[in-house]
Amino acid sequence: xxxxxxxxxxxxxxxxxxxxxxxxxxxxxxxxxxxxxxxxxxxxxxxxxxxxxxxxxxxxxxxxxxxxxxxxxxxxxxxxxxxxxxxxxxxxxxxxxxxxxxxxxxxxxxx
Amino acid sequence: xxxxxxxxxxxxxxxxxxxxxxxxxxxxxxxxxxxxxxxxxxxxxxxxxxxxxxxxxxxxxxxxxxxxxxxxxxxxxxxxxxxxxxxxxxxxxxxxxxxxxxxxxxxxxxxxxx
Numbered sequence: 318x319x320x321x322x323x324x325x326x327x328x329x330x331x332x333x334x335x336x337x338x339x340x341x342x343x344x345x346x347x348x349x350x351x352x353x354x355x356x357x358x359x360x361x362x363x364x365x366x367x368x369x370x371x372x373x374x375x376x377x378x379x380x381x382x383x384x385x386x387x388x389x390x391x392x393x394x395x396x397x398x399x400x401x402x403x404x405x406x407x408x409x410x411x412x413x414x415x416x417x418x419x420x421x422x423x424x425x426x427x428x
Numbered sequence: 429x430x431x432x433x434x435x436x437x438x439x440x441x442x443x444x445x446x447x448x449x450x451x452x453x454x455x456x457x458x459x460x461x462x463x464x465x466x467x468x469x470x471x472x473x474x475x476x477x478x479x480x481x482x483x484x485x486x487x488x489x490x491x492x493x494x495x496x497x498x499x500x501x502x503x504x505x506x507x508x509x510x511x512x513x514x515x516x517x518x519x520x521x522x523x524x525x526x527x528x529x530x531x532x533x534x535x536x537x538x539x540x541x542x
Contacts, residue, residue: 349528360432360519360533361471368528406471414459415484416531418471 320344321409323419330397331427338392338422340407345388347409351416352381352392355404364405365392397426430454432534434520440540446508449537452501453522461531462495462505463519471519477503478525510541 323340330336340350351366367374367381367390374381378395394401407419433452441447453460461476475485480497488495492511497503507514517538521531 351530353531358535360521360535361531362533363530366528366530412527413484414476414478414525415473416461417473420470 320417321407321419323407323422325422326420327423327425329425329427332397332399334397334426336394336397336401336424336426338405338407338424339389340391340409340419341387341389342409343388344409344411346411348412349410350381350383350390351408351410352379353406353408353418355406355421361406394424399426399428402426432520432522432532434518434534434537436537437535438538438540440542441510442542443511444509445541446506447510447514447539447541449505449518449520449539451503451505451520451534453503453520454532455501456524457522457532458500458525459523459529460497460503461521461523462503463521463533465517465519465536474505507539510539512541515539515541 321342352364353361354364355361365376365379367383369385380393383390402425404421404423406421408416410416435450458479462474464472474487475495477497495505517536519533519536521533523529523531
């Protein structure tokens, strides 16, 4: 059972472009939505997170947009760089501390 | 801050053998999680502990899998007997207990069962 659906599976963008990764969920008990970034051979690392009481959060070049009514959220990367090439995971957590991950998006930024 | 430390980084074993993966969480973190990552299934939560007590093991795939946390600074995930379909990267993560506390992942153990 896929509780958090993530798309696309892979994405290729030119340097300077704005990749967008989308996630959707069904469980309305989820109240915390982080994004993790994973480089090859490493564990995932927290990038940015949002709670459903705000519609947007920015940290540097990374922005989360959140649509509570549609139960969707997305990650935008402004002015993307080759160093942003990684796998990105959205996730969701309910009050029980369990973090459920999307399937991941392999992002490639071409120079 | 040494981060979450996992050992070994790579493990290759034959089907039927016992495998033990080890994890040292970040000092002061009282929640510990074991995840498994595969191409087909992504990141799956296997089990998590709060204050060394297993809270939810519903993700443990079979009785062949077991996890322990004898103290706040050490946890093990054991597979006995191992099977080829157990081949995956196993991650340990820790966090402080709290609503928005981020998970800090180790670099994983890549397990190959032949």
